[in-house]
Amino acid sequence: MENIKNIHHLSHIDLDGYSCQLIAKHTPHKFTFYNANYGQEVKEQLELILETIDKNGENDVYILITDLNLSLDEAKWLDREIKKRNEQNRNITLQLLDHHGSGEECAKKYEWYYLDTTRSATLITYEFAKEHFGLKEPKWMSDYVARVNAVDIWLIDQRENFEFGKVCMRLINEARELNRVMFAYEDNYYKLWLLKRATEFIGKNDAHIALDENIYFIKKDFFKKDRNETLDNLSTEYIVELLGKKRDVMTITYKGYKGFLSYSLGNTSIIGNAFLTKYPEYDFIVDVSYRGTMSLRANNNVCVATIAKEWADGGGHPNAAGGRINGFKEVYRYDKVKEQIEAIINQKESVAGKLEYKE
Numbered sequence: 001m002e003n004i005k006n007i008h009h010l011s012h013i014d015l016d017g018y019s020c021q022l023i024a025k026h027t028p029h030k031f032t033f034y035n036a037n038y039g040q041e042v043k044e045q046l047e048l049i050l051e052t053i054d055k056n057g058e059n060d061v062y063i064l065i066t067d068l069n070l071s072l073d074e075a076k077w078l079d080r081e082i083k084k085r086n087e088q089n090r091n092i093t094l095q096l097l098d099h100h101g102s103g104e105e106c107a108k109k110y111e112w113y114y115l116d117t118t119r120s121a122t123l124i125t126y127e128f129a130k131e132h133f134g135l136k137e138p139k140w141m142s143d144y145v146a147r148v149n150a151v152d153i154w155l156i157d158q159r160e161n162f163e164f165g166k167v168c169m170r171l172i173n174e175a176r177e178l179n180r181v182m183f184a185y186e187d188n189y190y191k192l193w194l195l196k197r198a199t200e201f202i203g204k205n206d207a208h209i210a211l212d213e214n215i216y217f218i219k220k221d222f223f224k225k226d227r228n229e230t231l232d233n234l235s236t237e238y239i240v241e242l243l244g245k246k247r248d249v250m251t252i253t254y255k256g257y258k259g260f261l262s263y264s265l266g267n268t269s270i271i272g273n274a275f276l277t278k279y280p281e282y283d284f285i286v287d288v289s290y291r292g293t294m295s296l297r298a299n300n301n302v303c304v305a306t307i308a309k310e311w312a313d314g315g316g317h318p319n320a321a322g323g324r325i326n327g328f329k330e331v332y333r334y335d336k337v338k339e340q341i342e343a344i345i346n347q348k349e350s351v352a353g354k355l356e357y358k359e
Contacts, residue, residue, distance in 0.1 A: 005060045008049045010034040012067035015169045016152045019122040020066035027133040033188045041332040065096040067121035069103030097124045120152035140199040163208040177235040240274045257283040257302045263337045272297035292328025296321045
């Protein structure tokens with residue numbers, strides 16, 4: 001590992017997957033984290049990793065995949081892409097650490113595919129990191145790993161470990177405040193921060209109950225700045241600030257009006273209106289869901305009902321409208337979403353009609 005400069009680490013989006021990355025954070029190496037659920041999302045994130053390596057001209061790179069099994073087609077594609085780059089002396093090492101039985105076929109075919117169905121991915125990664133990554137292990141880590149392992153492979157007889165792991169599982173499953181496509185880095189940071197806070201309860205009496213009772217307050221601690229408020233208000237303020245930082249990337253224009261494009265942000269009425277209030281230079285905000293439904297909000301500057309009609313044969317009110325985009329392709333990268341919406345904009349720009357706000 002002496003020559004490795006960067007490690008790109010793709011992991012699953014459950015407790016086991018994020019725990020693998022929590023372990024990786026405690027090594028001396030530079031990790032860049034990515035997360036994906038099964039299916040199309042895995043391929044998209046792997047493509048993003050390869051694009052990043054190519055764009056930055058990275059050599060001496062390590063790609064680590066944990067808690068995700070690949071299909072034979074995905075494994076074949078990835079193996080081919082790595083070999084192609086290594087023929088150019090890029091020195092890319094690939095390692096997959098998995099515990100799902102569905103990965104058996106790939107594990108038999110590729111030496112970089114490690115499979116052990118008797119342990120959680122967290123336990124596999126923990127022991128792998130000690131051997132290969134120079135893990136700087138904090139006092140809580142072995143106990144935490146045991147708890148994740150117990151719940152992930154369902155060791156109910158280990159009651160203390162199992163019950164604590166079960167609460168940690170819910171902690172991750174219900175950490176939905178941040179959108180992981182729009183805010184991939186921030187969402188990953190948030191979830192690893194929550195898990196690190198959870199480790200503080202290990203060793204306490206009825207640790208699982210204490211953690212359970214404090215989840216709400218732990219979340220508020222993350223979003224709170226200089227004042228106390230409801231969790232909804234604190235997270236909304238945090239999200240609007242993130243949106244503001246991403247304006248250069250997420251701005252669109254339509255017929256001379258300035259808009260902001262979000263993807264599966266949700267809660268458009270509250271977050272959208274808060275954004276338009278804080279950034280009055282924007283005429284409208286449009287949030288597109290994974291399935292292509294869109295929700296538009298404006299603040300008296302433009303009639304979004306007209307935009308909804310022109311883009312998707314939708315409709316609504318001047319300041320609040322919606323519709324569904326025919327043929328929208330579900331993707332898990334924001335740049336691919338924006339490409340689709342800008343294609344619609346380019347096609348619809350010539351549609352007759354004005355967008356002025358009308359009562």
